C-alpha cells in the first residue's frame with residue numbers, strides 16, 4: 001500500500017519506527033490540541049502540579065523497580081471530560097500512522113490510557129523491559145508489521161527531570177540481548193542485561209505535542225520525575241491490525257460503566273471502527289440495530305450508518 005498523505009508525519013518517521021523500533025515525531029499535535037488535552041487531564045486527575053520533592057527509593061546505583069505507585073494515575077478511555085482527551089488516542093493522524101506502520105488498511109485500538117505522573121507521587125524509575133509480555137501470550141515477530149504499534153504522546157514538555165521515557169533502539173539492543181531476555185527472572189542475568197542496555201540508552205525528552213511510536217520488542221523504561229512540582233501528561237495509544245487475535249490488552253465492553261457516550265457521540269465511523277464497531281454498510285446495521293443503538297446512545301449521529309442501510 002502507498003504511504004498516506006498526512007502532514008503530521010513523514011515517510012522517514014515510519015522508516016525510523018520500522019528500523020529502530022522507536023521514532024520521535026515532534027509537533028505531531030497542534031498547540032490548541034495540546035491545550036485542550038491538558039485542560040481535560042486537570043479535570044480527570046483533579047490537579048496540575050506535583051510535590052516539591054522527588055521520591056527516591058533507590059540506593060546507590062540500584063536499578064529502578066516497578067512499584068504500584070507508578071501506575072496510580074492511569075485511566076483508560078472514556079473519561080468524564082470534553083471530546084479532546086476522549087478522542088486524542090483516535091486522532092486521524094495516529095490512525096494513519098498505525099495503518100502505514102502495520103501495512104494494513106484497517107487497525108484497531110486495543111489500549112488507550114491517560115497517564116499522569118507527578119513529582120513525589122512515586123519513584124517512577126523502572127528497569128528496562130519490553131511491552132510484549134502483557135500484550136501477547138507469545139513473543140514479538142521479527143517483522144514489525146506483524147506486531148503492533150504503541151504511540152506514546154506527550155502533552156506537557158518532557159525533560160529528563162519530567163520522567164522522559166528512556167529507550168534502546170533495536171539495532172543497539174541486538175548486540176546486548178533479544179526481547180525474550182526481559183523475562184529472565186535470574187537476578188544476576190537481569191543485572192547484566194540492565195547494565196548492558198544502560199550503555200545504549202537514549203532519552204525521549206521532547207516538547208508537548210510529540211508522538212513517540214515504539215514497538216513491543218523495544219527495551220524502554222520510565223524514569224523518575226525530579227523537577228519541583230513537576231507533572232507529565234501522556235497518552236498511550238496501542239494499535240494492532242484489525243482482526244489480530246494474538247494481541248490485546250483492554251476489552252472495551254468490559255468497562256461498560258465508563259461514560260462511553262462522551263466518546264461515541266463525537267467519534268467518526270472510522271474512529272469507532274478502531275474500537276470494533278461495525279462500519280456503515282456492514283450487514284450488522286439494520287433498522288432494528290440502528291434503533292437499539294440510538295436508544296443506547298441518544299446523542300450518537302447515526303446518519304452515515306442509516307444512509308448505508310437504505311441504499
Ligand SMILES: [Fe+2]
Nearest residue numbers: 129130131220
Ligand atoms: Fe513499558
